[in-house]
Amino acid sequence: MSSPALSAGTRLWINLVTVLCLLPLLLQLPATLAVVFAVTTLLVALWSWRHAMPLPLRLLLVGIMLACIYWQMGIRPGRDTGCALLAAMLAIKSSELRNLRDARSLIGFGLFAPFAAFLLDQGPSTLLMSAAAVVAALLALQRLADEEVGIAHLPARAQLRTVGRLMLLALPLALSAFWLVPRLPTPLWGTPERAAARPGLSGSMQPGGWIDLMADDSPALRVEFFGPVPAQNQRYWRGPVLTRFDGRRWTRLESQQYGQPPTVRSAAQRWDYQIEYEPTDRRELVALDLPLQAPSGSYLDADYSLSAPQSLTTLSRWRMQSSAAEAFQAELPQRLRQQALQLPEGFNPRTLALSRQWLSEAGNDPAALVQRSLEWIHRDFAYTLATPLAGRHSVDEFLFDQKAGYCEHFSAAFVVLMRGAGIPARVVTGYAGGVRNRFGNYWVVRRLDAHAWAEVWLPQRGWVRVDPTAAVAPERIYDTLEDRVGDNDTGADGMDLAGRWSSLLQYGDYLRRGWNTAVLSFNAERQQHLLSAIGIKQLNPSQLVALFAGFAVLALGLMAWLLARGERQRDPLLRAWHRLDRRYQRLGLGREPSETASDWAARVDRARPGSDLLALSQRFTQARYAGVRSDVVSLLADLHRHRPKPGVRT
Known part of the structure; x- marks a missing residue:
């Protein structure tokens, strides 16, 4: 038996559902692929509206999209490539849309797309778009069911009410699965924020290597302080320390990575805080300079x-304490001193000549040489991200030719200048600054806040932080976004456009943080203490499974009972009439088994005049028993809306 053909309105609705299903997935794919797939979806839908698309043309489109996937992603099977292939197949699926069977197939296939989007991103925006796609798909399936049996479509509100009830039926089972299904000691959602695409800090630095990182304004971490908050010029978030230099690339010392922390005399002021670290494919963590101890x-x-033992591919939280150092490794081991003075031969001769000249003029006063270097940078240099790629003598080119760059150039050149003068020095990477979110009272440090500064070793003081970038561009380090645009006030009209936009972005980040706390951070540890409020301290996996099984049986039983209740009366008109009867039963005016609809309505009208039930009963009788079905849609809506009139029973 052939499947019925689609009406024009239903075909349009199915195509819109396809677009809604594709949207959350396309937003997570590379921009070029997303545009190609979106254009293909539109062109295929327009072509197939009146004509069947030839098989050779469909095969050509498949080949083009596969070539685009190879161009953007290469031949590496995995999550991202699989999601791209799914989007490509869905983009041409509407070419087969002819009848009801094809429409159901397209909707079923399309629902894979929003679920695939969750493999790439688990943010609230993806959830909202996916939920909208699922609702639209359920509405489309309901529309197809109406067309198949030949009944008129219900009003939009009634359709949404039906779909809402179906989703509410599934909600208890979904929540019990989220809370009780045992999971690995990582968040349920796997790999948030496509961590592999956000590299973050690493154990090396070379010219031009930070450009992409410093152009990314997405959050790297969020910090909540418990008690005093350090001043803006003290918010240096310490990451990897780079000591070895080969003339172009700075790297970490392996001996330091696995050594014991040296003695530090900390200042009296302490900062207690929690870092919410966004996913990355690295193991390196940051802490406010200097951490007192490693968190668990x-x-x-x-x-x-x-550093963490494994890559930080999931959202993680770290409770820490830090304090500024009054003396940081005041006794420098000879081995480390040699490493902190090491310079490759045959590189940057002009810089080394200048270092020796300044050393002879400064005598035995390393602090004076540091100050002279900072004054030179402040006077003659500029801050810019637009720098040419350095040649062999990168420090010479920066100090004597370009005299403009960003933190990567300033810190590397300063350390080479100090080492040439016999002062132990090294590069420290991390982040600087942070913007307070006024809605959540926490600080956001973005990836573009990535920063590199220097540490020099001075007698009696040990390692001392020196930031040459701050000498030329203090606003890069010390100014916050609030200082520039966040609190601009235009008098009676409130904040200007920049301030309003800043507030909107901050509120969006506040909502995202709440989502992270409630959903993405619900990991195995939090699950173990789920029922601590009622005295159950911890649940092992077998107990969780048993608890979930119990909730699942209850939820499935409730769903079966409600569905069976609806199945007992398939006619929506009769179900609506019985529901109306139950409203009057609460007032003692329910229909008696022996009463006809007209007799019951007449009795109710005598008890509560003006109830409009007489007119409804006549329309119901005509539709139900006389076969007058032209008024069914409006009658159903009126039956659902009707409520008993207030009055006194007689």
């Missing part, structure tokens, strides 16, 4: 850099 699950090396 991390390791503090001999350079006072933190």
Whole structure:
């Protein structure tokens, strides 16, 4: 038996559902692929509206999209490539749309797309778009069912009400699965934020290597302070320390990564805080300079850099304490001194000549040489991200030719200048600054806040932070976004456009943080303490499974009972009439088994005049028993809306 053909309105609705299903997935794919797939979807839908698309043309489109996937992603099977292939197949699926069977197939296939989007991103925006796609798909399936049996479509409100009830039926089972299904010691959603696409800080630095990182304004971490908050010029978030230099590339010392932290005399002021670290494919953590100890699950090396045992591919939280150092490794081991003075031969001769000249003029006063270098940078240099790629003598080119760059150039050149003068020095990478979110009272450090500064070793003081970038561009380090646009007030009209936009972005980040806390951070540890409020301290996996099984049986039983209740009366008109009867039963005016619809309505009208039930009963009788079906849609709506009139029973 052939499947009925689609009406024009239903075909349009199915195509819109396809677009809604594709949208959350396309937004997570590379921009070029997303545009290609979106254009293909539109062209295929327009072509197939009146004409069947020839098989050779469909095969050509498949080949083009496969070539685009290869161009953007290469031949590496995995999550991202699989999601791209799914989007490509769905883009041409509407070419087969002819009848009801094809429409159901397209909707079923399309629902894979929003679920695939969750493999790439688990943010609230993806959830909302996916939920909208699922609702639209259920509405489309309801429309197809109406067309198949030949009944008129219900009003939009009634259709939404039906779909809402179906989703409410599934909600208890979904929540019990989220809360009780045992999981690995990582968040349920796997790999948030496509961590592999956000590299973050690493254990090396070379010219031009930070451009992509410093152009990314997405959050790298969020910080909540418990008690005092450090001043803006003290918010240096310490990451990997780079000591070895080969003339172009700075790297970490392996001996320091696995060594014990040296002695530090900390200042009296302490900062207690929690870092919410966004996913990355690295193991390196950051902490406010300097951390007092490594938080649980991390390791503090001999350079006072933190790292995790595994890549931070999921959202993670770290409770820490830090304090400024009054003396940081006041006794420098000879081996480390040699490493902190090491310079490759045959590189940057002009810089080394200048270092020796300044050393002879400064005598035995390293602090004076540091100050002279900072004054030179402040006077003659500029801050810019637009720098040419350095040649062999990168430091010479920066200090004597370009005299403009960003933190990567300033810190590397300053350390080479100090080492040439016999002062131990090294590069420290991390982040600087942070913007307070006024809605959640926490600080957001973005990837573009990535920063590199220097540490020099001075007698009696040990390692001392020196930031040459701040000498030329203090606003890059010390100014916050609020200082520039966030609190602009235009008097009676409130904030200007920049301030309003800043507030909107901050509120969006506040909502995202709440989502992270409620959903993405619901990991195995939090699950174990789920029922602590009622005295159950911890649940092992077998107990969780048993608890979930119990909730699942209850939820499925409730769903079966409600569905069976609806199945007992398939006619929506009769179901609506019985529902109306139950409203009057609460007032003692329910229909008696022996009463006809007209007799019952007349009795109710005598008890509560003006109830309009007489007119409804006549329309119901005509539709139900006389076969007058032209008024069914409006009658159903009126039956659903009707409520008993207030009055006194007689």
